[in-house]
Amino acid sequence: MTQEIVVDEVFPHPPEKLWQALTDGELMARWMMPPSGFEPVVGKHFTFKTTPAGEWDGVIHCQVLEVVQNERFAYAWKGGHESNVGYGSRLETVVTWTLTKVSGGTRLRLVHSGFVLPKNESAYRNMSDGWNKIVHRLDATVGERKGHE
């Protein structure tokens, strides 16, 4: 079973401008991370360097999968190591950006897909200590969120 992360927001800018920020290496460096060897060309390999963890050197290996100007941009996002749990664990994921023109701007949708969920009981038990603490902090957060709906 895999899981995806979705972030979906409207920006008060036209798709062409957002497209620039998403697909220009120098601009990408300013809001995401500086890419190495990036070109918005299908098949092109590039990397990001992040914090290492255990046996993982912190390098994220990417490959451009899809480029539809001003509309859709996708790349593979791989990294991590089998010996790590949580941050730095093995990742075989895909990042997809979709831009849709809406009145007054652009709806930008990010889907980061392919995360493998803890699915067996031992993984669940390892997690349950943590969730207990965390859930107790959620009361306040839910209160805030209710105000936004």
Add this chain to the structure above:
Amino acid sequence: MLDLAPLNTVMRALADPTRRAVYERIVGVEEITVAELTRGSGVTQGAVSQHLKSLKNAGLVAERPEGRNVYYRAEPSGLAPLVDWMSHYGVFWRKRFANLRALMKEIDP
């Protein structure tokens, strides 16, 4: 924002202290009935049933009817929206969206 609908359901379900206590008891055992959950809980069986219904709707518990009893057990995958929200990449992308918004203001004022 993240895809908030499932997350809100899970957060709401776990935000209520009594319901959370019910959930914690279920997590702590293999399977449990409403009657067993009610014992020592300080609330009525009807109230426990209501809480179980919310937990079930949120995908946090599953039920297994057997004879006249219904057995409840924790459904680990129900916590997925929460885990996702808190995970490294959930935080990572929300921060990046904020950065992008700030950059866009600069390059396309």
